[in-house]
Amino acid sequence: MDIQTIDMGEGFNEVEAIKSLRRAAQSHGFFFLKALSDEESSKMFETSKAFFALPEDVKKQESTDYTHGYLGPGWQLLDPGNQSRPDTKEAFCVGPELEDQTIQPPFYNKNTFPDTHMPEMRQVVTRYKERMFELSKRLNRIIALSFGLSEDYFDHTFEKSPAILRMLHYAAEKSDVEQGVLAAGAHTDWGMITLLLTDGQPGLQVEENGQWFDVIEPKGTLICNVGDMLQRWSNDTYKSSRHRVVNKTGLDRYSIVFFFHPNPKTVVSPLPNCGKPMYPGITCEEHLLSRFKATKQAPPV
Numbered sequence: 001m002d003i004q005t006i007d008m009g010e011g012f013n014e015v016e017a018i019k020s021l022r023r024a025a026q027s028h029g030f031f032f033l034k035a036l037s038d039e040e041s042s043k044m045f046e047t048s049k050a051f052f053a054l055p056e057d058v059k060k061q062e063s064t065d066y067t068h069g070y071l072g073p074g075w076q077l078l079d080p081g082n083q084s085r086p087d088t089k090e091a092f093c094v095g096p097e098l099e100d101q102t103i104q105p106p107f108y109n110k111n112t113f114p115d116t117h118m119p120e121m122r123q124v125v126t127r128y129k130e131r132m133f134e135l136s137k138r139l140n141r142i143i144a145l146s147f148g149l150s151e152d153y154f155d156h157t158f159e160k161s162p163a164i165l166r167m168l169h170y171a172a173e174k175s176d177v178e179q180g181v182l183a184a185g186a187h188t189d190w191g192m193i194t195l196l197l198t199d200g201q202p203g204l205q206v207e208e209n210g211q212w213f214d215v216i217e218p219k220g221t222l223i224c225n226v227g228d229m230l231q232r233w234s235n236d237t238y239k240s241s242r243h244r245v246v247n248k249t250g251l252d253r254y255s256i257v258f259f260f261h262p263n264p265k266t267v268v269s270p271l272p273n274c275g276k277p278m279y280p281g282i283t284c285e286e287h288l289l290s291r292f293k294a295t296k297q298a299p300p301v
Ligand SMILES: O=C(O)CCC(=O)C(=O)O
Pocket: 168, 184, 189, 196, 198, 203, 204, 243, 244, 245, 255, 256, 257
């Protein structure tokens, strides 16, 4: 599987970035992004590991909804048709906190942090989320240019973005694909783009032409992928590919995922220069709610 790399650091070159993004998006939708310093990523994993090591009852005090706070093991079953039990992961989410009377939870709500046990967590995680926002907005500009649109084309659509940062901890349990036991079941991502950082433990697999391929990123590099809404905007020219997590080692695995979404009221419909539209418009809110229903989420504990 051929995976392009986009350098968003000192080696940034806009023309190269647009080319690489287009090539990646049109094939399987996955690319690597060089942007974070070792310190930025290691600080996040230190924080994540410390959080998940807290006693169960302390973590449960931080439960709110599917996009804010703690979600215990068994909360999600991404591929109900092929899994015999839920994904073997627990999560901590930092969701949007915006004020808007017309938009209800689960989109906007209050975030919660275990401030008494981990006084620095709020600041470390909030800073990392801001960093993900900044990178995603830069990617939006490259995406717009890749369609031959003006670079600010998507800017207003991402005001009050309901983006989610989700820290994940996968159990130290080997997956058994035949028996339907997976760390995370096969799924596509639902938003515009996803920015994923792993702790270096392998596990992520992407489907290309009906076959599953392991994705092994250079250390500290983000793994990015096209989500359903970008596929829809592109009229299927950019691919939102299925992926899953298979634990082959039996070791714990940690990852940090940022899901970048347009404003819930944004109507996502094929862009003008992407051929005869294959889809009617759908709001981001409608799409996300339909995906929530199609996968299984246990009530937050
Ligand atoms: O943890 C990973 O490597 C992938 C997670 C993922 O695909 C997701 O949460 O949507």
